[in-house]
Amino acid sequence: MSERQAQTGFTLVELLAGLAIAAILVLPLADLLRTGADSARITRAALDLNENARLALGRIARTAADTPEAKAVTDVAPASWLAPVTYTLTGTDLVERKAGISSVIASNVAAFELSAPEVVDGRPLLAIALTLSAEGTTVTRTRTVRVGPRTPDGEQP
Known part of the structure; x- marks a missing residue:
């Protein structure tokens, strides 16, 4: 008998x-x-864009502060305000040209603008606006800086 x-x-x-x-x-x-x-x-992506914009604006601001001769901004084109350094937008890259060497200082650039809203004591105030965009995120940062170095007595050399 088998049991189940x-x-x-x-x-x-x-x-x-x-x-x-x-x-x-x-x-x-x-x-x-x-x-x-x-x-x-x-x-x-937003943090990366912010960091890239901050670094590019800092580099341009340092160039402006070190520009030996602050030109009257009404006399020359904005591209030559920071001569001998120039900044151009190539595609989506912001390119810095200095002494024949080109360097990309920011990528994913949607807009770049230099403007000089005022001149005080012969030193133009340079307004830099940079808009970066990637992966559906857009970051716009601005910075202002006086063009040309300051002397110890506060006057331009």
Whole structure:
């Protein structure tokens, strides 16, 4: 006489039901994780753009402060205000040319503008505006600096 042994484990229907319930519970979590990863990517892109803009503006501001001769900005074109250094927008790269050497100082540049809103004591105030854009994020930063070095008595050399 054979005795029927008690079976342990789950049936196929029970396993499928368990998987369906788990999928219903995990699906919103996966969407939440994807949204969080997208948010982190956009935030990282904005931080990178801010850092790139800050570095480029700092470099241009140092060049302006070290320009030996502050020209009357009404007499010359903006591109030559910081001569012998020039800045041009080539595609999406901001290129600095100095002594025949070209260097990309910022990428993903959407707009770049130099303006001189005023001149005080023969030293023009240079306004620099830089807009960078990448991965759906746009960052605009501005900086103002007086062109030309200062002497100890506050007058331009």
